Amino acid sequence: MNKSIQKLAQKEVQDYVAKNLKTDLQRLVLKGSPFPDIAIQALATQISGKKDAEKKLPTWFAAKGVVYPPKLNMEQCSSELTAHYKASLLSGKTLVDLTGGFGVDDYYFSKRFERVTHCELNAELSTVASHNFKVLGATNIQTYEGDGAVFLQRMQRADALYVDPSRRAGSGRVFMLKDCEPNVIENQELYLHKAKQVMIKAAPMLDINLALSDLQNVAEVHVVSVKNECKESLFILRAEPRKEAIKMVCAMLGNTSPGLFSFFPDEEKNAESAFSEVQNYLYEPDAAILKAGAFKLLGERLQINKLQQHSHLYTSSDLVDFPGKRFKVLQTILFNDFKKAQVPKQINVVCRNFDLKPEDLKKRFGLKDGGADFLFFSTDYKNRKVVIHAQKINFT
Secondary structure: OOHHHHHHOOHHHHHHHHHOOOOOHHHHHHHOOOOOOOOHHHHHHHHHHHHHHHHHOHHHHHOOOOOOOOHHHHHHOOOHHHHHHHHOOOOOOEEEEOOOOOOHHHHHHOOOOOEEEEEEOOHHHHHHHHHHHHHOOOOOEEEEEOOHHHHHHHOOOEEEEEEOOEEOOOOOOOOOHHHEEOOHHHHHHHHHHHEEEEEEEEOOOOOHHHHHHHOOOEEEEEEEEEOOEEEEEEEEEEOOOOOOOOEEEEEEEOOOOOOEEEEOHHHHHHOOOOEOOOOOEEEEEOHHHHHHOOHHHHHHHHOOEEOOOOOOOEEEOOOOOOOEEEEEEEEEEEHHHHHHOOOOOEOEEEEOOOOOOHHHHHHHHOOEOOOOEEEEEEEOOOOOEEEEEEEEEOOO
């Protein structure tokens, strides 16, 4: 074991880290390290990492002897929620992760595969991950310290490959796979030669349609959100060419709303929206559904109406089980009449298909964020600017 990691894993150091989770780190750094052979900056990294892990990685947080990497690596790693979901999508005996990182995904893959290989170019990160796998009892993960591209060339065929490419610096505003390293577009034929199934993870800002035009043999696309925040898009490629259409899956994790919404692109293309005035209930789709583009099909399946083609808000007279936020409508006001309306001054402001931003509206009408009520500024099917005053309905 690396000596610095061995020192950080010692009980007295781990106890010190746990004791100082709520301590101001800047003040702590000024005091210096209580351990002569461990720099205070290294201790600060451990405290910061464990604090981040409390909600994001509860298994790591609870384990004794876990060592954390620098903050950037903690920010980039998957949460346990998303890692658990990813692992459920692949199966087989062997999996190779070409971009291992902190190893959260591989820990969960190891519960589904007999053998997992974690490749990581960063020597320190590779050593940290290897140490933590042992601490967590994931004995079927082997680590390769080096370039995953090199390992790929000489490895035997695996059941699955996992790649999480990172965006190259200075690659522009539009996020595309060709702007990432490793370049999965250039390497996809080799990937499909080396594995029966390939999962490519992409950041949420990736244009899904552009990616699909660049990738071969895509069987499924999973758009993953956690508590209504889009976290990642997953592209699953199969070595065997498929005649079936690409399956789109919206995976909504971390709340009690319906967890999955699946569809095929042609279903959305052929669906028809019904429009109406604002009724008793208002619905705002989960971020995963909006990212996947299931705008018409959502309303058709649930038999609820849209406010307007581009507003992406839905309404119904009776409450339905909806994949997203649900609201009880209190009143609907024409925007031109809003100045005379009686609404709380402390209220949450949301704009959907509206030509002003929430900050502009709050300033114009003297509104402040907060409270239980919401104001939706939108456009209805008659192209009228409307304001919907509503209260959120929590899932029970």
